[in-house]
Amino acid sequence: MLARTRPSLPAAGLPPHTSAEQKVDGYRLICFARRDRTVLQSRRGSDLAAAFPELAAAGSALGRPLVLDGELVVPRTGRLDFALLQQRARRRGRSAAEAAQAHPAYMIVFDLLESAGTTLLHQPYRERRALLEELFRDGVLPTGTGQFALCPATEDPAQARAWMDPAWGSVGIEGLVLKRHQQPYLPGERAWEKVRARASDEGIVGGVTGTLRAPSQLLLGRYDTSGDLRLVARTTPLARPARRELAPLLEPADQSHPWHGVRFSAGWGSREDLDYQPVQPRVVAEFLADTAVDAGRYRHPVRFLRVRSEIDPAEVTKFAGYRRSGSGGSS
Structure with a gap:
C-alpha cells in the first residue's frame, strides 16, 4: 500500500478519524518472518536478507510467523543515515556480516499484514494497529535489544503539527503519513497520504x-x-x-x-x-x-x-x- 502526496496538513491539524505516523527516511520493507527463513522484500521485490543478516535472523527468532510492513533504517550518530543504508544494501557475505556488527539495521514497523497464518489485509487500520501494538507490548516483537521498533503514531493534531517541524529532519523524520481508521490495507494503491516537512x-x-x-x-x-x-x-x-x-x-x-x-x-x-x-x-x-x-x-x-x-x-x-x-x- 502506498501514499499519495498531500501538500500540507488541514487547518485543523488532522482530517477526521485519521491517525498520523512519522514518515521515516529509509527503505520500504515487507518482512515475511518465518522460523525456517525470513524474507526481507524491498519495494521492487528483491530479497534484502543477505545484505541485512541481523534483521533476517531476528525475524526467524520471533515466536510466531508474521508479515510486517515498515521502513528499514540504519542509525548513526543520532540520526537515520540513508547513505549508509544504501551502502549496506550492496554488501553480501562476510562484508554484510561485518557491516551488521558495525552499523546494525532496524525495522520501524507501522503495519501488521498477517499473524500466525491469519491474513489481516481486510481489517481496518485501527484494528491492525491495535494488534501490532499488542505484539510489542507482549514482547513478541522485542524492543530495546531487538531489531524491531514501533513507528510512532498519534491522533492529536498538536502532536502531528509538532512532528512537521523541519527540525525533525535532522534525525531522519521527513514528515507524516496519514491513515484513515477504517481503511483496509490496499496493496499497490496510493490510498494513504504523505505530507513532507x-x-x-x-x-x-x-x-x-x-x-x-x-x-x-x-x-x-x-x-x-x-x-x-x-x-x-x-x-x-x-x-x-x-x-x-x-x-x-x-x-x-x-x-x-x-x-x-x-x-x-x-x-x-x-x-x-x-x-x-x-x-x-x-x-x-x-x-x-x-x-x-x-x-x-x-x-x-x-x-x-x-x-x-x-x-x-x-x-x-x-x-x-x-x-x-x-x-x-x-x-
Whole structure:
C-alpha cells in the first residue's frame, strides 16, 4: 500500500478519524518472518536478507510467523543515515556480516499484514494497529535489544503539527503519513497520504541545465571550510517567470570555475552524467526543500523561490557534509 502526496496538513491539524505516523527516511520493507527463513522484500521485490543478516535472523527468532510492513533504517550518530543504508544494501557475505556488527539495521514497523497464518489485509487500520501494538507490548516483537521498533503514531493534531517541524529532519523524520481508521490495507494503491516537512534555505547558483539565456534547472552549491564549492541541490524545472528573472544575472564561467570538468549524476543513484553549464558563482537563490539530506546534499529536487540579491555568496551557510578527497564539487 502506498501514499499519495498531500501538500500540507488541514487547518485543523488532522482530517477526521485519521491517525498520523512519522514518515521515516529509509527503505520500504515487507518482512515475511518465518522460523525456517525470513524474507526481507524491498519495494521492487528483491530479497534484502543477505545484505541485512541481523534483521533476517531476528525475524526467524520471533515466536510466531508474521508479515510486517515498515521502513528499514540504519542509525548513526543520532540520526537515520540513508547513505549508509544504501551502502549496506550492496554488501553480501562476510562484508554484510561485518557491516551488521558495525552499523546494525532496524525495522520501524507501522503495519501488521498477517499473524500466525491469519491474513489481516481486510481489517481496518485501527484494528491492525491495535494488534501490532499488542505484539510489542507482549514482547513478541522485542524492543530495546531487538531489531524491531514501533513507528510512532498519534491522533492529536498538536502532536502531528509538532512532528512537521523541519527540525525533525535532522534525525531522519521527513514528515507524516496519514491513515484513515477504517481503511483496509490496499496493496499497490496510493490510498494513504504523505505530507513532507519543508523549509526554505539558500544556495549559490554554480551551474544550470539548459542555457544561460533559458535556464531550465539550477545547480546550487555551498562552500565548505576549505573554500571548495560543493553541490548541495538541484531545483525542479524553473517556471517561465523565474527563467526570465535569472537569465540576465547568470554569467558564463571560465576554466577557473570550481566545477570545471566535474561530472554530476543525472539523478540520485543514476550512473548517467548530467548535462549542465557552469556559471560564475555570484548569485544566491532561496529554495524550498524537504528534510531528506544526505552528507550535506538534498536528495530530492528543491523548488526555486527567489533570488537573494542582498546576500553575498560568502554569507551563505557553509557546506555541512562529509569531506571527500579531490574536488569539492564531485558528485
